Amino acid sequence: MRALSADQILTPRGLLQDGLVVVLDDNGTIVDLLDESLVKTPVERHKGILIPGLINAHCHLELSHMKELIPSGGGLPGFLSHIIKSRNAASVDEQAAASQYDGFMWENGTQAVGDICNNEITWPVKAASKIRYHNFIETFGLDPNKAASRFALAAQLHASAKAGGMSASIVPHAPYSVSPPLYAAIQNAFDPASDIWSIHFLESQSEKDLVKDGAGAMKEMYASLGIIENAFEGYGTSVAEMVLQHIPAAGKMLFVHNTFLYRDDITTLKASGRFSDMYFCLCPKANLYIEGRLPDVPMMIQEGCKIVLGTDSLASNNGLSLVDEITTLLGHYPELDAAQLFQCATANGAELFNWSDLGSFEKDKKPGVVLVDGASSKRLA
Numbered sequence: 214m215r216a217l218s219a220d221q222i223l224t225p226r227g228l229l230q231d232g233l234v235v236v237l238d239d240n241g242t243i244v245d246l247l248d249e250s251l252v253k254t255p256v257e258r259h260k261g262i263l264i265p266g267l268i269n270a271h272c273h274l275e276l277s278h279m280k281e282l283i284p285s286g287g288g289l290p291g292f293l294s295h296i297i298k299s300r301n302a303a304s305v306d307e308q309a310a311a312s313q314y315d316g317f318m319w320e321n322g323t324q325a326v327g328d329i330c331n332n333e334i335t336w337p338v339k340a341a342s343k344i345r346y347h348n349f350i351e352t353f354g355l356d357p358n359k360a361a362s363r364f365a366l367a368a369q370l371h372a373s374a375k376a377g378g379m380s381a382s383i384v385p386h387a388p389y390s391v392s393p394p395l396y397a398a399i400q401n402a403f404d405p406a407s408d409i410w411s412i413h414f415l416e417s418q419s420e421k422d423l424v425k426d427g428a429g430a431m432k433e434m435y436a437s438l439g440i441i442e443n444a445f446e447g448y449g450t451s452v453a454e455m456v457l458q459h460i461p462a463a464g465k466m467l468f469v470h471n472t473f474l475y476r477d478d479i480t481t482l483k484a485s486g487r488f489s490d491m492y493f494c495l496c497p498k499a500n501l502y503i504e505g506r507l508p509d510v511p512m513m514i515q516e517g518c519k520i521v522l523g524t525d526s527l528a529s530n531n532g533l534s535l536v537d538e539i540t541t542l543l544g545h546y547p548e549l550d551a552a553q554l555f556q557c558a559t560a561n562g563a564e565l566f567n568w569s570d571l572g573s574f575e576k577d578k579k580p581g582v583v584l585v586d587g588a589s590s591k592r593l594a
Contacts, residue, residue, distance in 0.1 A: 214238060216252050217582055217593060219259040225573040227556035235263060235574050235582060241594050246574045259584050259593070264555050265573055266324025266581025267535040267590075268562025271411070271469045271494045271523025273329045274338070276300070278310040279528035285502045289417035290434040292503045296528060297438060310527075311338045318533050319343050322583030322590045324571055325562070327411065327467070327523070330370065336377055347566055348374050349411045352395065353386035355441055360394035368402070382408035385459075388452045389420045389431055396459035405464030409566065414468035415452055415478065417504055424452050453481040460487070465565060469494040469523065471508045479516045492565045493518045495557075497541045498532075499525030510546055514553075521565055522558040536590040555585075 215237045221229040224246065234252045236244040249256065276296075283295040315338050318326065325345040328335070339346050352367035354360060367383045374381035383399055385391040391399075403410065415421070422429025427447030435441035448455050460466055468474075471493050482488055493513060500507050513520060524533045539554045559580070563572025571580045582594035 214244070214254055215594070216254050216256045217259070217263060218249060218256050219261050219263040219584060221262045222246070222574070223262065223264040223552065223555050223559065225560070225575050227552055227560065229262060229552045229555075237582070237594055240579070241581070242579045243574055243576055245576060257593075259586075261584050261586035262555075263574075263593075264322075264583050264585055265559045266571060266583055266592075267322050267558050268521070268566070268568070268572065269318065269323050269326045269523055269533070269535055270467065270492070270521035270562050270565060271329070271496055271525060272326050272533065273526030273528070274311045274315060274326070274335050275307065275328075275330060275332060276526035276528045277314040277533075278305040278307045279526065280310075280531070283528050286505055287503070288419070288430065289503055290419050290430040292529065293431075294434050294438065307334050308338060311335045312341075314527065314533050315339075315342050315344060320592055321534050321536070322581065322585075322592050323533075323535065324581040325566065325568055327409070327562075327566065329411075329526075330374070330381075333370065333373055336373070336379070339379060340377060345568065345571075346379065347409065348379055348381040349409075350374065350381055350383045351386050352383060352399065353390040354395055355390060355392050355435070355445075357392040357394045360392055360398060363395055364398040364402075367399075380407075382410070384409075384411040387413035387416070387420070388456055389423045391459075393459065400459060400461050403461040403464060405461060409465050409467060410461055411467040411469060412456060413470055414456065415473045416470045416500075418473060421452055421473065424448055424455050425450060451478065451481065453478040457481070457485050464490065466491045467494055467521070467565065468492070470496055470500060470525075471513070472500045472504055472506060474508055474513065476512060476516065479513075479518065488517075491519065492521050492561070494521050494523045495538070495542070496523045496525040496530075497538050497545070499529040501541070502529045507542070507545055510542060511548060514549075519561060519565075520557045521562045522554070534590065536585055536588060540588045 354363040419431035423431040560572040
């Protein structure tokens with residue numbers, strides 16, 4: 214038996230309270246969350262805040278070898294161009310880098326991860342990891358004539374993940390990179406009982422310009438790389454309207470980044486009748502790295518968005534710490550509530566992924582215990 218206390222503890226109701234003790238059995242399972250006056254065993258006291266293990270809802274572990282390879286501040290089209298050109302040019306051992314940062318995340322308190330996958334490079338790392346992963350098998354391609362072959366590659370990777378006993382679902386990359394026939398193939402394969410739909414969403418103004426009018430910096434970048442024809446004229450709709458045409462009829466949906474998400478986009482999403490199934494992932498350090506701006510988080514909270522947190526990749530971030538992400542949000546939006554952000558990074562993530570044994574200090578759960586002291590975090594259990 215082990216009893217842990219700190220200056221404050223995040224309660225299952227999402228409040229930061231003092232005078233509480235988390236009691237664990239020898240396997241790390243929660244026995245109880247008690248007032249300290251009721252605890253009869255010796256208590257380990259720490260300076261800081263105790264929270265459950267963090268849930269990183271959006272990561273690209275396979276890009277861990279790309280740290281500091283792409284300059285910041287170039288906007289999304291420039292960032293994507295660098296990824297396309299240099300992803301396979303790095304001399305660093307990709308699997309070793311993934312293993313290093315898997316270990317970093319665990320030691321710093323990450324309990325589980327929703328991870329984007331384009332290949333099998335992280336499979337051995339995840340098989341040996343203490344972290345729980347859900348693998349988002351990402352597919353993309355704007356040429357409708359290549360939709361079948363693109364989906365076949367994703368299906369093969371999905372089968373490989375399942376054969377290795379890993380949780381996985383096939384998802385579209387982004388509104389600016391998936392053709393309607395490819396959306397249809399993904400939708401037809403989606404199982405709402407076990408799969409989660411994830412899509413990079415409203416990351417830049419250039420995304421809006423491409424989707425609506427087939428114009429702008431994204432169009433120019435794609436055309437220069439031969440990915441899209443100059444005749445492409447877009448889809449004539451907003452990004453939110455376009456995505457709603459292609460999402461599955463049921464199941465949970467994760468919208469990632471939301472840097473250029475406005476109130477009218479949320480109104481459109483709410484009108485679908487599916488808003489209760491929608492989760493919005495914030496990756497603030499990556500947003501600043503790529504576009505130099507953050508989503509309007511206070512507005513999202515006012516509108517009732519269910520928020521989770523992610524780190525994105527080391528191609529767009531200098532670390533994979535969710536506490537860093539929370540510190541960044543509080544630095545830009547001091548009116549935000551720290552307890553609410555901790556809840557986003559724990560209980561909300563557990564709800565999204567249906568990980569009912571994680572996310573909160575409740576009896577019989579095994580969520581991990583993390584000590585947060587200022588901008589740093591470390592695992593205690």
